[in-house]
Amino acid sequence: MAKFINWKRNWLSSKIELFVNGIQKGAIIFSTWRSDAESIFEDKNYFFTNVGFWQSKTNVYDKKTNELIAIITYDSWKSKAVISMKSGEQFEWKSTNFWKSQFVVSNYKDANIIYNSSSNSGSISSDTDDSLLMITGLFIKQIYNKRGAALVACFVPIIIATTSRHH
Template sequence: MSKFISWKNNWLSGNFQLFTDGVQKGAITFGTWKSDAEGVFDDKNYFFSNVGFWQSRTNVIDRKTNELVAVITYDSWKSKAVISLKSGERYEWTSTGIWKSQFTVSNYNNEHITYNASSYSGAISSDTDNELLIVSGLFIKHIYNKRVVTLIACFMPIIVISTMRH
């Protein structure tokens, strides 16, 4: 059974709203100065807490049980991440579109979630009801988008100074 979800993204805050059949069923809300986030979808509530100086890992905590349910690890050189569930299952997040407008979460077996993005909205097609995986895919998208913006912000002064010298 396929599940179809649409989402909207607030550019300034990075927050997401998730809709099923036009009714808001969830949200991802990011902290003001951090990449930590609260993710809610249907009746599930998760807290995404980034770990480490370079934030190369995210712990996902179930808010109802206060239990660690997943760990997300990021590949710094590729747009790729691994979601390792407490059960031992592993899912891979990969960007499939040339402009990073498509991405997937998959175990390459029987569960696959496809995300399509336009400017500040998109659609999700999922053959699993796993709310954690659905929300995690958008959270990871935001983390990689934030890294690109940070990289551009770091190199922009260098580019401007070098072009002004010549």
């Protein structure tokens, strides 16, 4: 059964709100200084916590049982990620256009979730009812957004210093 979700991001609160038929059904709330997040969607509640110095992996826990239910492994060079479920099934997250405004989560069999985004909002079209996968795709997008912003923040001072030296 197809599922359609709209989402919007609130810049001030680091929160993504999720809407089904115009009614808010959930949210992803990011920690202020870290990339960890808690999500609530319909009756599901997940916690995403990043692991390691370079945060190349995220563990996903079911908040109700504290059980590790998925691991996300990032490939920073290719803007791809692999979602490994507790069941052993794997899904790939990847951007489908240059601007990273469209991305997909798929197992290349029977589960495909397509995301479209603009700066602060977007939509999700899913042929699976798996709320964990739908939420995880948005979480990964935010991780790559934060990494991109951090990269820009690191290089802008270098570029400014280099160009101002020549004037």
